[in-house]
Amino acid sequence: xxxxxxxxxxxxxxxxxxxxxxxxxxxxxxxxxxxxxxxxxxxxxxxxxxxxxxxxxxxxxxxxxxxxxxxxxxxxxxxxxxxxxxxxxxxxxxxxxxxxxxxxxxxxxxxxxxxxxxxxxxxxxxxxxxxxxxxxxxxxxxxxxxxxxxxxxxxxxxxxxxxxxxxxxxxxxxxxxxxxxxxxxxxxxxxxxxxxxxxxxxxxxxxxxxxxxxxxxxxxxxxxxxxxxxxxxxxxxxxxxxxxxxxxxxxxxxxxxxxxxxxxxxxxxxxxxxxxxxxxxxxxxxxxxxxxxxxxxxxxxxxxxxxxxxxxxxxxxxxxxxxxxxxxxxxxxx
Amino acid sequence: xxxxxxxxxxxxxxxxxxxxxxxxxxxxxxxxxxxxxxxxxxxxxxxxxxxxxxxxxxxxxxxxxxxxxxxxxxxxxxxxxxxxxxxxxxxxxxxxxxxxxxxxxxxxxxxxxxxxxxxxxxxxxxxxxxxxxxxxxxxxxxxxxxxxxxxxxxxxxxxxxxxxxxxxxxxxxxxxxxxxxxxxxxxxxxxxxxxxxxxxxxxxxxxxxxxxxxxxxxxxxxxxxxxxxxxxxxxxxxxxxxxxxxxxxxxxxxxxxxxxxxxxxxxxxxxxxxxxxxxxxxxxxxxxxxxxxxxxxxxxxxxxxxxxxxxxxxxxxxxxxxxxxxxxxxxxxxxxxxxxxxxxxxxxxxxxxxxxxxxxxxxxxxxxxxxxxxxxxxxxxxxxxxxxxxxxxxxxxxxxxxxxxxxxxxxxxxxxxxxxxxxxxxxxxxxxxxxxxxxxx
Numbered sequence: 001x002x003x004x005x006x007x008x009x010x011x012x013x014x015x016x017x018x019x020x021x022x023x024x025x026x027x028x029x030x031x032x033x034x035x036x037x038x039x040x041x042x043x044x045x046x047x048x049x050x051x052x053x054x055x056x057x058x059x060x061x062x063x064x065x066x067x068x069x070x071x072x073x074x075x076x077x078x079x080x081x082x083x084x085x086x087x088x089x090x091x092x093x094x095x096x097x098x099x100x101x102x103x104x105x106x107x108x109x110x111x112x113x114x115x116x117x118x119x120x121x122x123x124x125x126x127x128x129x130x131x132x133x134x135x136x137x138x139x140x141x142x143x144x145x146x147x148x149x150x151x152x153x154x155x156x157x158x159x160x161x162x163x164x165x166x167x168x169x170x171x172x173x174x175x176x177x178x179x180x181x182x183x184x185x186x187x188x189x190x191x192x193x194x195x196x197x198x199x200x201x202x203x204x205x206x207x208x209x210x211x212x213x214x215x216x217x218x219x220x221x222x223x224x225x226x227x228x229x230x231x232x233x234x235x236x237x238x239x240x241x242x243x244x245x246x247x248x249x250x251x252x253x254x255x256x257x258x259x260x261x262x263x264x265x266x267x268x269x270x271x272x273x274x275x276x277x278x279x280x281x282x283x284x285x286x287x288x289x290x291x292x293x294x295x296x297x298x299x300x301x302x303x304x305x306x307x308x309x310x311x312x313x314x315x316x317x318x319x320x321x322x323x324x325x326x327x328x329x330x331x332x333x334x
Numbered sequence: 335x336x337x338x339x340x341x342x343x344x345x346x347x348x349x350x351x352x353x354x355x356x357x358x359x360x361x362x363x364x365x366x367x368x369x370x371x372x373x374x375x376x377x378x379x380x381x382x383x384x385x386x387x388x389x390x391x392x393x394x395x396x397x398x399x400x401x402x403x404x405x406x407x408x409x410x411x412x413x414x415x416x417x418x419x420x421x422x423x424x425x426x427x428x429x430x431x432x433x434x435x436x437x438x439x440x441x442x443x444x445x446x447x448x449x450x451x452x453x454x455x456x457x458x459x460x461x462x463x464x465x466x467x468x469x470x471x472x473x474x475x476x477x478x479x480x481x482x483x484x485x486x487x488x489x490x491x492x493x494x495x496x497x498x499x500x501x502x503x504x505x506x507x508x509x510x511x512x513x514x515x516x517x518x519x520x521x522x523x524x525x526x527x528x529x530x531x532x533x534x535x536x537x538x539x540x541x542x543x544x545x546x547x548x549x550x551x552x553x554x555x556x557x558x559x560x561x562x563x564x565x566x567x568x569x570x571x572x573x574x575x576x577x578x579x580x581x582x583x584x585x586x587x588x589x590x591x592x593x594x595x596x597x598x599x600x601x602x603x604x605x606x607x608x609x610x611x612x613x614x615x616x617x618x619x620x621x622x623x624x625x626x627x628x629x630x631x632x633x634x635x636x637x638x639x640x641x642x643x644x645x646x647x648x649x650x651x652x653x654x655x656x657x658x659x660x661x662x663x664x665x666x667x668x669x670x671x672x673x674x675x676x677x678x679x680x681x682x683x684x685x686x687x688x689x690x691x692x693x694x695x696x697x698x699x700x701x702x703x704x705x706x707x708x709x710x711x712x713x714x715x716x717x718x719x720x721x722x723x724x725x726x727x728x729x730x731x732x733x734x735x736x737x738x739x740x741x742x743x744x745x746x747x748x749x750x751x752x753x754x755x756x757x758x759x760x761x762x763x764x765x766x767x768x769x770x771x772x773x774x775x
Contacts, residue, residue, distance in 0.1 A: 039578060041585075086760035092578055093518040094760060097715065098753075100520075101708045105753045114744045123456050232458065242585055249582070297465070301597035308590030315583045316570065 028216030252321030395420025498733025507681015513657030513720030526703030529689025559682020718769025
């Protein structure tokens with residue numbers, strides 16, 4: 001067993017692209033779920049808005065890459081209105097139902113044969129990120145950094161841009177939540193009726209929170225798309241939202257650092273499990289006597305099984321996350 | 335009485351124990367159903383001729399078609415000719431992006447690719463989740479099959495009734511659990527999958543016919559539901575964990591169970607062996623297999639008995655009372671905890687029944703239930719969250735609506751109109767057809 005390799009991969013995961021896009025998506029979800037108490041189970045769809053915003057500039061519109069950002073924001077607003085208008089006046093679980101459904105439908109639409117010309121079907125969109133690649137000052141093939149933090153020049157640019165975005169959004173969320181707007185938002189989470197009786201338009205605030213969180217989530221999708229150099233519809237499945245949610249709960253809801261630390265922890269644990277199990281099963285299925293414990297094709301399922309168990313245990317025993325403050329966890333104020 | 339701290343610890347222990355037992359149980363027969371993996375990567379291309387005989391899709395393998403696999407830069411990696419199973423396996427050197435194309439001139443006379451653009455399929459590296467990647471090309475008759483408009487509509491209606499029965503059956507539990515405990519159970523789809531997969535285990539691996547194993551599967555489904563309540567949600571409620579947190583727990587549970595199913599069952603869809611090969615019988619313009627006709631009739635009988643049970647029996651009345659108002663029901667002397675247990679059992683049993691029916695109707699897979707979850711939610715929202723009759727009516731309607739809408743939208747998007755219904759209902763009448771407005775706000 002190559003412990004050195006496992007160790008290096010695990011440590012590298014703490015700062016890798018996966019952690020970055022999870023952290024940004026979690027920051028967005030935190031605005032909605034952690035601070036406002038909106039159960040958004042469709043963050044993956046908001047991420048897809050960003051990715052497809054970028055991808056469609058080349059695939060459909062034939063305009064410059066950076067038009068993808070305003071395009072993505074328009075998509076996010078449309079999506080937020082679709083899920084928000086019917087549900088934000090209702091109890092929390094309706095939003096959960098509608099967001100999870102909408103996210104699934106969005107995925108079906110973008111991967112459909114019917115809209116192949118616009119979204120690229122199941123193969124997705126590639127060849128859109130040339131503008132971004134040209135900005136890369138590093139040599140794509142060369143290796144930079146020191147062990148275990150080594151990245152190819154191709155990835156390094158996304159790592160740097162990504163962490164800059166994480167920092168910007170962390171600062172933004174932190175400032176927002178200190179502002180009067182943030183106090184209203186947190187008030188809505190604690191007691192919606194009280195806030196309403198103070199003359200605030202709760203509905204509008206919730207919608208703003210949904211849109212702002214969605215726009216932050218959109219950038220997560222953009223980071224993912226730019227790093228992969230392609231947009232794949234199946235990167236935005238329902239479960240992605242749940243993994244981001246797990247990372248968020250792990251780090252602690254309603255805390256800015258929680259989203260970032262949670263994503264790092266999530267991927268460190270995930271990559272460790274994954275690498276460890278793959279090493280174990282590399283030379284054939286692991287057997288005890290005649291009993292097959294696990295084989296290489298089952299590693300993925302075990303990893304995600306552990307994610308599910310982790311989410312259940314966290315929600316039961318430490319709903320405030322590993323570092324959160326229990327007082328801030330008033331999800332059931334209503 | 336134990337101190338609070340102590341009882342929490344005890345609970346923690348039991349809860350973890352339960353989880354590990356659960357995982358262990360499933361791990362028990364690991365590997366028996368999944369074929370051994372090798373380190374070689376290969377692409378299996380298969381060509382299937384698809385014919386629509388009275389609404390049921392028949393697939394026949396096409397032999398003798400030449401297939402070529404090329405790398406992204408255009409170099410040819412390998413080629414082959416499909417065998418009698420319509421498939422050919424082409425070894426590839428590594429996990430990479432490839433494109434697979436078939437030579438359309440080698441197709442038998444009269445057959446064309448259904449999707450003409452798909453003579454070439456590209457697969458990105460990410461899709462190599464296992465060592466083999468299967469790509470299927472579908473062909474069909476050259477000329478469009480001539481079915482009249484009215485026949486198509488009736489056929490869709492018949493399909494819709496079948497889907498509607500399944501959705502209605504599956505959603506009763508979801509709606510009643512919500513009504514009695516306030517919990518929105520995102521793991522309900524896994525209860526449906528459980529029914530389908532256990533039925534597969536009995537039917538295909540132990541070779542017990544569905545008619546005999548079915549009742550056992552249904553009972554096991556009920557116990558599975560009871561297990562949800564006893565093992566997790568009753569305990570969470572006792573600990574005072576709020577409903578939104580419990581909702582997130584159901585999400586975790588759903589992820590865990592789905593991956594346990596995937597671990598055990600593998601990612602492919604498989605067919606139940608009983609009644610899998612049947613010919614259509616014609617009833618007027620509608621073609622239906624005796625199997626589907628029987629399941630439809632059985633389904634209606636089950637749904638009617640559920641409705642009668644809720645309407646007439648003492649226990650049914652108690653369930654509706656608790657679902658209506660827990661405090662009031664409790665004050666009139668109804669044992670609410672018992673009622674909740676009954677609801678979980680019945681919900682689990684009905685979901686498992688739905689799973690078996692769905693498995694007979696289509697095929698079984700590790701995600702068959704979670705794929706239906708959204709339709710179930712649309713159904714119970716339409717009927718009124720928490721109302722059992724609402725679930726029956728709403729689920730039935732959604733099933734018909736989804737199948738009928740495939741007359742107008744491409745069938746890959748046929749569930750999209752259900753979302754439209756969901757949204758319209760929430761705007762116009764958020765309490766649903768049979769719900770009460772007070773619960774919603």
